[in-house]
Amino acid sequence: MAIHRATKRAVGDVRPPMQRPPSRPPIPRGAKVLAAIELITGAMALVGGVLLAIRPDGSLLNANPAALRDSPFPDYRWPGILLAGLVGGGFLIVGLWVLRAGRAAAELSIVAGIGLVVFEVAERFWLGFQVLEVVFVLVGGAVIGLALRVMRSERSRP
Template sequence: MIVLEAATGVTALAGGVLLMLAPDGSLLMADSAALEGTAFETWLLPGAALALLVGLGFVVTAVWQWRRGPYARLLSLAAGVGLVLFEIVQFSLIGFHPLQVVFGIVGLVTAVLAWRLPAARHGTAGGGR
């Protein structure tokens, strides 16, 4: 799970930074037409949301899980559910893109793995079965 969280975080950070560096979407071949009808004129704010919410969130979660910090299990669960919600919001704003399905599944897998973690290994404050 830690590798999945770290890879997701690094990927989201990279994608978000590339969208912020070129808000026209050119570095990722992101079509600005997808933003029509949304509150966004460029990819700058969506890129920032991707980098901060998903990227930084998943990197911090991976490190916290690796360190077996307090509430690591709940943090991973929240990150997974948060990613699923992020993809649902993204779909509702800009329409379908295959990566939404991929990262929605990543979020779901993260949440399920976190749910199944024994609480004793990841802090009793993290809940458990």
């Protein structure tokens, strides 16, 4: 039996050539930026939350225990758990979902952005003003804005 060199198949073999499964469409640039912001924010929140939870006196992050004086928390353990779980876990999951171009990814990003803003506003009432709260409210707003932009671009595609 003769073998055709280019395809390494027997001459006369009538099977169709193997086809690759359809690939996903490329991820738009706006979605990549959105996912990057979410993944970086999620990773930072996860690490920060874990550090607060394992050393509730705040010493690993140089967090001032006096900031908890008028809060409902005796130490940083629960704030750390909430930070790691809600913000860290939530943003990491949503960021990965955006990269996978998962169903309703932009909508989930909006929910995550709103969640971050709400978390920071609650933190403001629990702990008083801190500059990082402003930074992460802006990050939450940026996530919401980028997610809305991604949604509009998805709807305008054929």
